Amino acid sequence: MAKKTIQINFDTGWNLSPAPESIDHIQINEQYNLFIGGKWVKPNSGKYFATINPATEEKLAMVADANEKDIDAAVKAARKAYDTVWSKMPAKERGKYIYRIARLMQEKARELAVIESLDGGKPIREARDIDIPLACAHFFYYAGWADKLDYAFPNRKPKSLGVAGQITPWNFPLLMAAWKIAPALATGNTVVLKPAETTPLTALKLAEIIQESGLPDGVVNIVTGAGASGAALVNHKDVDKIAFTGSTGVGKIIQNAIAGTNKKATLELGGKAANIIFEDAPLDQAVEGIINGIFFNQGHVCCAGSRLFIQESVYDVVLRKLKDRMQALVVGNPLDKNTDIGAINSKEQLATINKYLKLGVKEGGEIYQPECTVPKKGYWCKPTLFTNVSQSSSIVQEEIFGPVLAIQSFRTVDEVIDKANNTPYGLSAGVWTDKGSKMFNLTSQLRAGIIWGNTFNKFDPTSPFGGYKESGFGREGGLHGLKAYLKF
Amino acid sequence: MAKTKLVYQNNSSPKVDQVGIFDRIDRITARSIKNEAKVQGLKMALNMVDLTTLEGADTDRKVMQLCNKAQHLHDAHPNLPNVAAVCVYPNFVKIAKASLKGSGINVASVATAFPSGQSSLEIKLLDTKIAVDAGAEEVDMVISRGKFHEGDYNFVFDEIAAIKEACGSSRLKVILETGELGTFDKVRKASDIAMEAGADFIKTSTGKISPAATLPVTLVMLEAIKDYYYKTGIQVGMKPAGGISNSKLALQYLMLVKETLGKDWLNNQWFRFGASSLANDILMQIMKQETGVYQSKDYFSKD
Numbered sequence: 001m002a003k004k005t006i007q008i009n010f011d012t013g014w015n016l017s018p019a020p021e022s023i024d025h026i027q028i029n030e031q032y033n034l035f036i037g038g039k040w041v042k043p044n045s046g047k048y049f050a051t052i053n054p055a056t057e058e059k060l061a062m063v064a065d066a067n068e069k070d071i072d073a074a075v076k077a078a079r080k081a082y083d084t085v086w087s088k089m090p091a092k093e094r095g096k097y098i099y100r101i102a103r104l105m106q107e108k109a110r111e112l113a114v115i116e117s118l119d120g121g122k123p124i125r126e127a128r129d130i131d132i133p134l135a136c137a138h139f140f141y142y143a144g145w146a147d148k149l150d151y152a153f154p155n156r157k158p159k160s161l162g163v164a165g166q167i168t169p170w171n172f173p174l175l176m177a178a179w180k181i182a183p184a185l186a187t188g189n190t191v192v193l194k195p196a197e198t199t200p201l202t203a204l205k206l207a208e209i210i211q212e213s214g215l216p217d218g219v220v221n222i223v224t225g226a227g228a229s230g231a232a233l234v235n236h237k238d239v240d241k242i243a244f245t246g247s248t249g250v251g252k253i254i255q256n257a258i259a260g261t262n263k264k265a266t267l268e269l270g271g272k273a274a275n276i277i278f279e280d281a282p283l284d285q286a287v288e289g290i291i292n293g294i295f296f297n298q299g300h301v302c303c304a305g306s307r308l309f310i311q312e313s314v315y316d317v318v319l320r321k322l323k324d325r326m327q328a329l330v331v332g333n334p335l336d337k338n339t340d341i342g343a344i345n346s347k348e349q350l351a352t353i354n355k356y357l358k359l360g361v362k363e364g365g366e367i368y369q370p371e372c373t374v375p376k377k378g379y380w381c382k383p384t385l386f387t388n389v390s391q392s393s394s395i396v397q398e399e400i401f402g403p404v405l406a407i408q409s410f411r412t413v414d415e416v417i418d419k420a421n422n423t424p425y426g427l428s429a430g431v432w433t434d435k436g437s438k439m440f441n442l443t444s445q446l447r448a449g450i451i452w453g454n455t456f457n458k459f460d461p462t463s464p465f466g467g468y469k470e471s472g473f474g475r476e477g478g479l480h481g482l483k484a485y486l487k488f
Numbered sequence: 489m490a491k492t493k494l495v496y497q498n499n500s501s502p503k504v505d506q507v508g509i510f511d512r513i514d515r516i517t518a519r520s521i522k523n524e525a526k527v528q529g530l531k532m533a534l535n536m537v538d539l540t541t542l543e544g545a546d547t548d549r550k551v552m553q554l555c556n557k558a559q560h561l562h563d564a565h566p567n568l569p570n571v572a573a574v575c576v577y578p579n580f581v582k583i584a585k586a587s588l589k590g591s592g593i594n595v596a597s598v599a600t601a602f603p604s605g606q607s608s609l610e611i612k613l614l615d616t617k618i619a620v621d622a623g624a625e626e627v628d629m630v631i632s633r634g635k636f637h638e639g640d641y642n643f644v645f646d647e648i649a650a651i652k653e654a655c656g657s658s659r660l661k662v663i664l665e666t667g668e669l670g671t672f673d674k675v676r677k678a679s680d681i682a683m684e685a686g687a688d689f690i691k692t693s694t695g696k697i698s699p700a701a702t703l704p705v706t707l708v709m710l711e712a713i714k715d716y717y718y719k720t721g722i723q724v725g726m727k728p729a730g731g732i733s734n735s736k737l738a739l740q741y742l743m744l745v746k747e748t749l750g751k752d753w754l755n756n757q758w759f760r761f762g763a764s765s766l767a768n769d770i771l772m773q774i775m776k777q778e779t780g781v782y783q784s785k786d787y788f789s790k791d
Contacts, residue, residue: 006717006721008717008749008750008752009751010746010747010750010751011750011751012746012750012751012754013751014525014529014532014742014746015525016521016525017521017523017524018522019520019522280503281503282502282503282504282508283502284502284504284508285504285507285508285509285512286508288512292511317718320718324714328746328747337519338519340515434503454505454507455507455511
């Protein structure tokens with residue numbers, strides 16, 4: 001007699017009604033200029049570009065495109081503010097400004113969350129519960145350090161660097177701006193920040209908040225534009241430090257560009273994290289960790305757990321649990337409070353992901369996507385698993401930056417350490433086991449900057465974040481994050 | 489055919505990580521259940537309630553009144569679903585049975601020296617027999633928590649298996665009293681033992697000690713049910729009991745069931761709420777959804 005296939009039926013007939021977050025209360029200008037020297041100034045280039053909502057392909061606002069002259073004006077404003085005000089201000093006073101920015105951000109948290117979701121396509125649940133509260137927490141945390149630097153680095157006489165040029169990515173626009181601006185200000189530096197061209201709105205909102213906070217003119221300057229604007233900032237002679245978060249490709253260009261100069265740099269680049277599940281792990285929670293690891297923010301996360309390693313003996317059961325769990329994921333309107341997976345950030349990124357999906361299949365991978373519908377308009381990718389892949393597969397080697405998980409099995413501890421480290425990247429990793437000694441063995445041998453034990457994608461301002469190898473260098477967050485903006 | 493005696497296999501149960509359980513629950517409670525989904529969910533929840541009275545002060549009349557309430561939840565609103573069962577002590581099964589005749593509502597009886605379970609197997613079997621003979625369609629037993637903590641899993645297993653046999657065709661709900669178990673690992677272990685010993689339902693609590701049912705503990709038990717189903721093909725029901733007194737929380741429980749076990753468990757054959765005051769809160773919410781305004785509590789009968 002044929003064995004009855006046992007399958008849980010998730011088609012319950014009890015479906016969630018739409019629960020969209022209201023957008024009545026937010027204010028987005030039709031056009032944004034550059035925030036330089038405490039004022040909104042028209043770009044020298046005279047050019048503006050559109051930023052769109054990737055979930056609807058509708059235009060949200062026009063944003064100024066900064067050219068070399070604009071960048072120069074911003075750096076000059078930052079230098080002037082550094083020389084005349086910010087470097088001379090007592091540290092305690094500096095701290096007060098940073099606290100004020102943090103509080104103003106908290107007050108406007110809801111507006112910031114909605115705009116973050118509109119501009120970037122991320123689910124409102126994540127923007128509301130993760131991005132914005134964490135961004136505020138970074139400002140609060142570093143505000144506290146401002147007048148305690150001598151205690152952070154006893155007997156080392158920390159001094160600020162000067163003007164910091166900062167370039168942030170499109171995956172966590174406001175959070176990355178907070179990671180960069182807060183420690184720079186706390187250590188007495190002034191800032192020129194260039195947000196990513198597809199998601200500039202929350203950084204511009206932050207500029208409004210900074211203006212409202214009364215921070216002295218020029219201490220923070222926010223200039224928008226694409227790669228050329230970033231290059232102008234990196235190459236500017238009067239910038240003392242470059243902080244960049246983005247792709248490894250661009251990171252290499254930056255490192256090339258600043259070679260032979262006195263510019264300090266921190267680069268936080270790509271990743272291809274191993275998420276390792278041992279047979280003695282709490283499997284149901286590991287499955288939750290796999291989901292959070294790869295589908296958080298549509299997989300647009302540099303530390304995403306995009307390579308899954310499952311120990312042989314539990315391979316089938318973990319895969320089954322993972323597929324069951326994926327049935328409950330809601331893909332769609334990012335502003336709906338029930339959405340788990342929102343829109344892909346841009347048309348270009350969707351093309352990149354689709355290229356990898358094709359490549360994965362072509363190279364012999366077995367693809368799995370749950371049955372779910374996605375909206376007709378906008379950029380979407382269903383959550384995707386690939387099995388039957390190996391270390392030689394392109395989708396295992398290269399960073400996809402999308403909701404695509406490559407799954408392999410392993411037998412021994414040594415084997416999985418070998419495979420996990422067999423990548424040019426080294427940003428993060430996850431280890432799932434009930435056994436403490438195994439956990440510590442792994443964490444000391446994995447070459448990655450952040451390793452999560454029995455959890456994944458957890459962030460805190462007190463914890464340093466950064467990579468090994470081609471995932472970059474320097475640390476952001478915690479005491480280490482202060483160090484990157486100081487000389488001794 | 490001779491029935492083979494069940495023997496406890498003492499398989500090790502999977503580990504449970506508390507942080508991960510809480511993370512999952514955070515996702516569930518963040519679900520926004522509005523409008524049609526809310527009404528549909530409320531009606532489903534009402535249909536899953538085991539209307540309960542388990543007091544030293546219970547009397548025949550009190551039980552009759554509760555049975556009457558079960559059949560007339562809120563007559564101002566026609567077409568409401570029934571509750572699933574009325575849950576009483578064994579000595580009231582007969583009167584409940586008579587009061588509920590023809591209503592389609594089951595009579596459930598607690599048994600086995602409820603709520604402490606501190607008695608001999610003979611007494612527990614007799615307690616069960618009295619309930620079943622009086623006509624209880626469902627029996628809610630408690631496990632011997634002391635023996636469980638001592639590590640005498642065979643004892644716990646054998647006791648459940650014996651009670652199950654005494655139940656005959658009545659369905660057996662096994663109360664783990666999770667508030668006394670201490671860790672999620674132990675809840676998982678107790679769930680596995682109960683299911684292997686033949687439980688038709690596993691149930692969180694007696695309602696007599698705090699904490700009673702919680703979402704995290706229910707998730708641990710639902711995952712155990714799911715693993716058991718995949719392993720054996722046998723469906724086991726779930727009953728959180730105690731502390732579920734408002735509609736919002738009840739809807740969150742249902743969402744947890746929906747996303748963990750799916751369609752086959754979203755009915756009162758396989759999911760129940762053990763609660764006394766939940767029904768009226770659900771009724772109030774249903775009326776609010778239909779009329780747009782909250783009505784005074786005094787419009788809803790209390791029995």
